[in-house]
Amino acid sequence: xxxxxxxxxxxxxxxxxxxxxxxxxxxxxxxxxxxxxxxxxxxxxxxxxxxxxxxxxxxxxxxxxxxxxxxxxxxxxxxxxxxxxxxxxxxxxxxxxxxxxxxxxxxxxxxxxxxxxxxxxxxxxxxxxxxxxxxxxxxxxxxxxxxxxxxxxxxxxxxxxxxxxxxxxxxxxxxxxxxxxxxxxxxxxxxxxxxxxxxxxxxxxxxxxxxxxxxxxxxxxxxxxxxxxxxxxxxxxxxxxxxxxxxxxxxxxxxxxxxxxxxxxxxxxxxxxxxx
Amino acid sequence: xxxxxxxxxxxxxxxxxxxxxxxxxxxxxxxxxxxxxxxxxxxxxxxxxxxxxxxxxxxxxxxxxxxxxxxxxxxxxxxxxxxxxxxxxxxxxxxxxxxxxxxxxxxxxxxxxxxxxxxxxxxxxxxxxxxxxxxxxxxxxxxxxxxxxxxxxxxxxxxxxx
Numbered sequence: 001x002x003x004x005x006x007x008x009x010x011x012x013x014x015x016x017x018x019x020x021x022x023x024x025x026x027x028x029x030x031x032x033x034x035x036x037x038x039x040x041x042x043x044x045x046x047x048x049x050x051x052x053x054x055x056x057x058x059x060x061x062x063x064x065x066x067x068x069x070x071x072x073x074x075x076x077x078x079x080x081x082x083x084x085x086x087x088x089x090x091x092x093x094x095x096x097x098x099x100x101x102x103x104x105x106x107x108x109x110x111x112x113x114x115x116x117x118x119x120x121x122x123x124x125x126x127x128x129x130x131x132x133x134x135x136x137x138x139x140x141x142x143x144x145x146x147x148x149x150x151x152x153x154x155x156x157x158x159x160x161x162x163x164x165x166x167x168x169x170x171x172x173x174x175x176x177x178x179x180x181x182x183x184x185x186x187x188x189x190x191x192x193x194x195x196x197x198x199x200x201x202x203x204x205x206x207x208x209x210x211x212x213x214x215x216x217x218x219x220x221x222x223x224x225x226x227x228x229x230x231x232x233x234x235x236x237x238x239x240x241x242x243x244x245x246x247x248x249x250x251x252x253x254x255x256x257x258x259x260x261x262x263x264x265x266x267x268x269x270x271x272x273x274x275x276x
Numbered sequence: 277x278x279x280x281x282x283x284x285x286x287x288x289x290x291x292x293x294x295x296x297x298x299x300x301x302x303x304x305x306x307x308x309x310x311x312x313x314x315x316x317x318x319x320x321x322x323x324x325x326x327x328x329x330x331x332x333x334x335x336x337x338x339x340x341x342x343x344x345x346x347x348x349x350x351x352x353x354x355x356x357x358x359x360x361x362x363x364x365x366x367x368x369x370x371x372x373x374x375x376x377x378x379x380x381x382x383x384x385x386x387x388x389x390x391x392x393x394x395x396x397x398x399x400x401x402x403x404x405x406x407x408x409x410x411x412x413x414x415x416x417x418x419x420x421x422x423x424x425x426x427x428x429x430x431x432x433x434x435x436x437x438x
Contacts, residue, residue: 020398
C-alpha cells in the first residue's frame with residue numbers, strides 16, 4: 001500500500017467522523033428542543049363528528065400538526081387511523097401516505113375518517129344509532145427524518161365517548177325542546193271556543209312545527225289523534241329521519257278538556273318523549 | 277540521529293477538547309437556559325456521561341502523541357480512542373437506539389438504528405485506517421527502533437509532556 005492511498009483512507013475516515021459528529025449535534029439540539037414535534041388530538045373534544053347528507057357519510061374530523069423547525073425535511077409521513085367500536089371491531093381504516101413537511105415549517109393535516117353509512121352493517125349501524133358507547137381512534141404516524149436515517153413514530157390512542165344520536169336528538173334538538181315547552185306552556189288553563197277545532201294538539205303542533213322542521217337536519221312529522229273526549233291520555237308518534245334510518249319516537253302527555261257553557265278549558269300535563 | 281521532539285499539546289487533543297467537551301457542554305447549557313419547560317434531569321445525566329468520556333478521549337488523544345506510528349501501543353491507543361468516541365456518542369444520544377420524546381400528553385419515538393449504523397461505519401473506517409497505518413509504518417518503526425538501539429541502547433522513541 002502506498003502512502004497516498006493511506007492518506008486517502010485517512011481523509012475518508014475524517015470526513016465520515018465529521019459527518020457523524022455534525023449530524024449528532026444538529027440532531028440533538030433539534031430533537032431535545034422539540035424543534036421536531038407532532039401535535040395530535042388529545043381527547044374526544046378534538047374529534048368532531050358530522051354528517052354528510054350528500055354522500056350519506058358519517059365524518060370523524062380531527063387534525064394533527066407537524067412542527068418541523070429542524071434542519072431536515074420530514075418525509076414519508078404515513079398516517080393510519082383506525083376507528084374501533086365498543087367491541088373492539090375495526091369499522092374504519094384510514095390511511096394517508098407520503099406526506100412531507102419541509103424544514104422550518106409547521107403543517108396541519110386534517111384527518112377526515114368517513115364512515116359510509118350505505119356500507120356499514122346493520123348491526124353496527126343500529127349500535128351507532130341506539131347505543132351510548134365509545135370509540136377508539138388509533139392514530140399511527142410513521143415518518144423519516146435526517147436523510148431517512150431517523151424514523152419518527154407516533155402511536156396515539158384516543159378514546160372518546162359516543163352518544164347515540166337519538167339520545168342527542170331527544171336531549172338537544174331544538175324542535176323537541178320547543179315541542180315540550182310549547183305543550184308545557186299550553187298546560188296553563190286555556191280558553192278556546194267550542195267552535196274552534198277541538199284537535200287542539202294538532203293545531204298547536206302544526207302551527208309551530210311545519211315552519212321549522214325543514215330547517216333542521218332531522219325532519220319531523222306528526223300524527224296526532226283527534227281529541228274528542230273530556231280527558232285523554234295522548235300518545236302520538238314522531239317520525240324522525242336520522243341518516244339512513246327512520247326513527248319513531250313516542251310523545252306522550254295527558255290532556256284534560258272541560259266543557260263549560262260552550263267553552264273548553266284545556267290542561268296538558270305529563271309530557272314525556274322516548275323511543276318508540 | 278533522532279530528534280527528541282517535545283510537543284506540548286497535539287492538534288488532535290485540541291480538536292477533542294473543542295468537539296467532545298466544549299461544544300456539547302455549551303449546546304446543553306444553551307438548551308437548558310432557553311427551554312425552561314424541558315426536563316433538566318436528562319441534560320444533567322448527559323453531562324455526567326459527556327464529561328468523563330470526553331476527558332478520557334482527550335487523555336487518549338494526548339497519549340497517542342507519545343508513541344510513534346507503527347508501534348503497537350499507538351495502534352491500541354487509537355483503537356481505544358475510536359471505542360471511546362463510540363461510547364461518547366452512545367451517551368450523547370441518550371444511551372439507547374430509541375429516543376422517546378414526551379410532549380404534553382403524548383409521546384413520539386425516534387428510531388436511530390440507521391443513524392447508529394452510520395456511526396458504526398464511521399468507527400469501522402477509522403479502525404481500518406488505524407490498522408492500515410499500523411501495518412504501513414510497522415516495518416519502518418521496527419527498523420528505526422533497531423537502528424536507534426544500536427546507537428543508543430537506552431533509547432526511547434519519543435517523549436511528550438503535557
